[in-house]
Amino acid sequence: MKTNLLLFQKVLCSTLVAGTLLVSGKAIAQTTASQRVYATSQTSATSGLPTPTITDAAKAVNNDPFDASTLSLSSSSGISVLPSVTQYLKFTNQVPANTVVTIKLTLPAGLINVAGLIGSLEVGTYTTSILGNSTKSKYTSSTLLSVLGGSGTVEVSFTDASAFAGVYVKLSGLASLGQVIATSVQVYDAYYIDPTITVSGAPTPVDVLSGSQGDLTGALGTVTNDSLAIDGDDNTAATLSAVANVASSEYLTAILNKPAEAGDSIQLVIDNPNGGLLNLSLISGLTVQPYNGSTAVGSPITLDGSIISVQLLPGSSSKNVITVIPTDATQSFDRIKISYGGLADVSSLLGNGTLNVYEVGAVTPAPVVSSSTQYVYSGSTFSLSATPNAAGDPVVWKDADGNTVSPTDITAPTVTGTTNLQYYAVSSRDGDTTQSAVAQVTVVDLPAGTAHEPVTALTTTDNYSDNVIVTPSSDAASALPNTPDYVYTISDGALPDGLTLNSDGTITGENPTVGTYSFTVHVVDAANGNMVVGDYPYTFTVTEAGALPVTLQPGSFKASLDGGKNVLLQWTTLTEINEASFEIQSSVDGAQFTTIGSVKAVGNSTKPQTYTFTDKTASGLTYYRLAEIDNAKNTVYSEVISINGKQKTVTVSPNPATTFITVSGDVKTVTVYDVAGRSVLTASQARVDVSSLSSGIYFVKVQEKDGSVVKGKFIKK
Template sequence: MDKLLRCFLIFLVSGQFLSAQADYISWEFRGGNLLNNPDGTSTGPGPEPAGLDVADIPSTPITFGRLQSAVLGDLDGDDDLDFISGSQGGTVHYYENDGTPTAPNWVAASIPTLDTLWIDRDNPFRNQNRPQLVDIDNDDDLDLFIGTDYDYEGDRNNDILFYRNVGTPETPVFEYVPNGIPGLNDIEVAEFPGLGFVDLDNDTDLDLVALGSDKLTYFLNTGDPENPVFERQSEADSPWSDEDAYTNMDVPVPVFEDFDKDGDFDMFFMIDTGFVRWIENIGTVTEPQFDDPQLLFNGELTRGEIGSFATIDFGDVNGDGLKDAILGSFNVARFAWFRQVPVCVAPSTPVVTATPVTCEGETSTITISGDLNIASTWSIYTDSCGGTLLGTTTTNTSTFEVTPTAPGTTYYIRGEDGDLACIDESTAICVEITIPVNAIDDPTFGYPDTNYCSNDSNPSPAITGTTGGTFSSTSGLSIDPDTGVIDIANSTPNTYTVTYTTNGTCPDSSDQEITIIQQDDATFNYTDSSYCSNDSNPTPTITGTTGGTFSSTSGLSIDPDTGVIDLANSTPNVYTVTYTTSGTCPNSSDQEITIIQQDDATFSYTDSSYCSDDSNPAPTITGSTGGTFNSTSGLSIDPDTGIIDLATSTPATYTVIYTTNGTCTNSSDQEITIIQQDNATFNYTSNSYCSNDANPTPTITGTSGGTFSTPMGLSIDPDTGVIDITNSTPDTYTVTYTTSGICPNSSNQEITILQQEDATFSYTANSYCSNESNPVPAITGTTGGTFSADSGLSIDLNTGVIDLADSTPDTYTITYTTAGLCPNSSSVEITIHPLPNVAIENDSSTISVNSLEGATYQWINCDTDSPVASETNASFTISENGSYAVDITINGCTNRSECVTINIANSLSDFKLYPNPSEGMIHVTLPSVIDIAIYNNHGRKVFETTNTSIDISTLKSGVYFMKIETSEGTTIRKLVRN
């Protein structure tokens, strides 16, 4: 019920019927305004207006004066009920109760995070919202839900918005949660749904019922009270037999109360015409079932009409312990409240039963069945009716658990109405029920002591309670189950719980703790039975009972508390050491200890350092002989004689240890250093160098700081070994490197100095025409090398012969590189001149060629193969028919065109070429065409045909020349490809 009392619901119902009420409840209009009140004296403001008749109802363009709901809740923590309301414009408004818990007075007030709410500001005319207050996360403050057709971002895809209260019960702060509550976010429920939260399946969390658009939708909470998760239920799984049976309401808000006191929640709402209706839950506490009809209320709420699209909520606003009703209307905006008026219908005589119990301490369930009517509780007493109150129940049929005492307890049950004063409790019917019960056995027993040594006599318990029971204990204790006698010798020393259990009708048991103490364990030991006089002082290990004392025969110096033997101050001899415990059961044990004098391990070598090629040194032993030698790793030493094998030892510093082999061995050491003969390793990067190479520097991988030497002819730096190649005579030399350490050493490397090869070569000329004979180079230096040149020059890499015809005219650098041990290279520059491009164009009497800068021209009579006198221009006017060509010379390179036959008096004058320029088809108009050839700007034929319609789309853009041969002669025309 506490959960439900925290669920304060909005009620905006349209077109539904509210359920009928019990005959002990009536309702009376108290304050606010009604549209019609045929059962009362007025429609407002009423005898207790409570501020509702003068409440500041906004009539701004935001709300349009329409506040369509009233939702009760204590929003300022002052123990009276405030309320909030939605509006047509998408806003939420707060009305604070500044009266008292018994005399409400509501005034418009401010909660900042409510004042700023405005759902879908762009659509104010149909933007009703249905706010609802409920503690959905069980944190003792009220959260806010809003049923709307618009989400917070203004989209029509989210009917339920959630605002978590991140403030306190006294100062709420409502924070929008974009993801909402699991199962309720981004869902379509109804247009402006009203929301009712209630625990319909009695699982301690709140389920949800949504009403709107003439339809009911049920959401089951499958989470927990702190973390709700809602699952939309199908109509088949819904407690409502017909979820579409709400056509008399458009935008209602469902409310759930148990006014009929049958232990389950019924549903209350308002229909579109402004009247209250309810539907009875005919199911159970865990399996609700709601069926028609929609029932009427009692009293003035039966026909009290507040206006269209109204809502209702319930709460005790006048402090009389009964829930009152507050109504809100959509159009026009008005509020009203009704007091619940008790009707004094006495409770019926209840039928009381109880489950039987056998022994004291068992629980019996009392079941009370009857009609409470005006009574608010069934009260359960002991001693007398009205004596000691054990508790109450609040539903007609209810249960109550009791624990009777022997030989039995009588319980008294009657209906009570609290402060309503309808029931005279002094004369009210009180039903008695007596529950008999047996007393529990007395299991009292005891042993004489709680602690026993393992060698004590076996103890027996004294039973002062109910005899004839049995004894038991935790594992390890040997005990007689009938007598309780403990067999100490066969019990493991430990602490045990001994339990005595009676065997009567109502058995009981009691415990006593018993400790079996083991006789002290005096076990101890030293790590050895004998010690040398120079050993570390030995400490005994006590594996038994600690805290005892040590003693020994005379001559041994021993600590009586720790047992540590002072070897240096003890006389070498044989002793008996005794350890005696000091516990409850003391014990002692002995160990024999012998003290032995230590050996003398003195020895020495003649020197402390040796070269690796010295004679092997032997030590002199001046102490106890017969011991063994060893050293740190790397020294080759004879373990019996101590002779060091220098040749097989790794040069380093070692510690040689001589250890005697007596009973009390001793050892001494001497540091010996083995010095390695110097490492004269060195090398040059190569065994031979050319006379033009960089001066080589040797790498000394052995001992540095030595000197270099060589025979005459090689110039070498004696300190660094750098060879001055330029000043050295080409020859083969032996270079020697000699170290300068304690044990010097030397090594050699053979070095050869080679003379660099001669790469001289030349061509007969520096430039050539592309139609000349291929030039061959003359190599005057070292032969057998290879040639290379810039890209575009066709050259034989082995001979250097240039293929002028296959080379692109240009200037090139040709390099010749020898192939010997000391290669060399040289280069010459060669220019290849192109032949001038020749293409003749004729217009019957005059022929011409392309004009080239720096060119000279000479026209040729092809019939006589001789120059035409004085014709040295780019054009030539023909005086007689014949065959003609032209020689063009540039840079000393001459090129001749093809011969063109000229017949002035023939049909060539009718020649037509169109379109020109063109990028596709061209057409030639000329009779008796034998052949058509097209040449590029370099005089190379790129196309040939006998057709007079030609597709030139495959040619690249540029200038071309067309040669047309007919039966009457040949003509040439310029052609442009776009």
């Protein structure tokens, strides 16, 4: 049965394209494993007049329980030698003595109820020899009614005290009246059960029987398309049409490929012509009876007494999924019989006595979940819990996409609002989860809230009072069963000596000890089962009062030439406390420093931070130092370093010059100075008109477009 698979997939996906995961009833019957050993070859014999016929003879031995041969008699009278037709179904190997063998037949009601007026039917075993087949009758028309109790598609089972080659079915005319009335019998297959064949997976319908039972002398109903009740497609149905207020009823029996375990349930999908959920207490004439072989398991189930659940099949407005428990849940069963009709009024709810059965089969009980709803804070881990059903089938968890997941240490996605995560616990019967009922668990993923950022840079004289309190989100507060109550502990590391983390999230103390302290605050919600809210890492740095606001890594303040033109300065801090910026100062004599730039500091840090600065104005030997400035405008100076860079010069041509000079480089501006240092000419191009200058020596300063400055000189004639 595929209904639970379909139901599960539709719960997950809301829709399922019909046919994408389904096969026909015949395909299911032919591919579903079972312990059946079928007859594999056949022969036939006829006698008398008019000549009987047998059509589609091979279909009785093709291992398909939905194909059949047909044995037929034609109508005639005054016949001295009455006609008969026999089909022999042979097994590959000799069948051991006392083995129960079964023949599946379709019998017209009159053949077994008014035996002698229509025809005579005989079934039995046979052996083979050089003289031909030797038959041993087991049942005839007169005895079949007491065994079968009805007509339609039936099974006849019997044993033989001796080994035999196969079974036979014989249809004959009526000897006592010397006449033949047209009739026929269909033969589907013959099989016996080999208990040594292992059938894995959950029990699945492999065959179906249907017909009429009870008083067959009056008006009879019908069963059509019986195989569609086990084809795994909830869009196709078998139809039971009963006649109200008569003593007969219609039945449909689904046969499983292996027994269902004690405690397993029965599930069927039926239609409500009026739409919506059925009011089962008002349905009359409908019963469900499990069997183990021919032995009834418990009493017939009336649907108003043993309901586990009634729900609409997802995506349908009229198909009802009904799950019932056998009245004797201590016994296993291998077939499920639905009966509809009898003396009750069957027209009230199901459309004038018509019952559409889309699916019927056994259901493996779902695991038992400890709670159908649980909560988790975003980013934390959670686990899913369920205990196996009474049969001990292993528990398998699936997510909303149908993927198998591990039930432990699942990390909740980070969310900004409350989000429901769906998980499903199913039972695995011999590795098969498709026939399991489903236990759904909703995990409510809650935003953890906002954590306060405390001051992390301290000195040894501080009287400290701050907190790491997490403010619950409004979504979490409204979704949880209890108002959140967060409790705080340190799960890793330690606070500075002198400070204490209180359970309410506040941190208090004074005179902390110098050092760097990394620790993790573990937060739980005590009001909601100590659910983990999260783990929050912090690093506190404690320095001596009045100490430098920044600690430079020894030897990290360095200068280097960048392509022979610019000076690249670099330095690294190990820690920073309330640091504001670094001023870069330069000098040509190592005594008088001028600020040439500034770099913004990280501010507070316990990790190494590296900074750089490029001086594009340096020329020759240059000295540098850093002015470390904190937020209170306090300034501390670093060590002094120096670099003797190349003396950068500019080429001036012609030299000496009379009217024009041309300078080299990527010129932005050109300034010409006299020997007294006075600016006498400026230009914004490389060619400069110097015709107005007096004769003498002049100096040139060129600022290039990258900001660097180069110098040169020339003689004016």
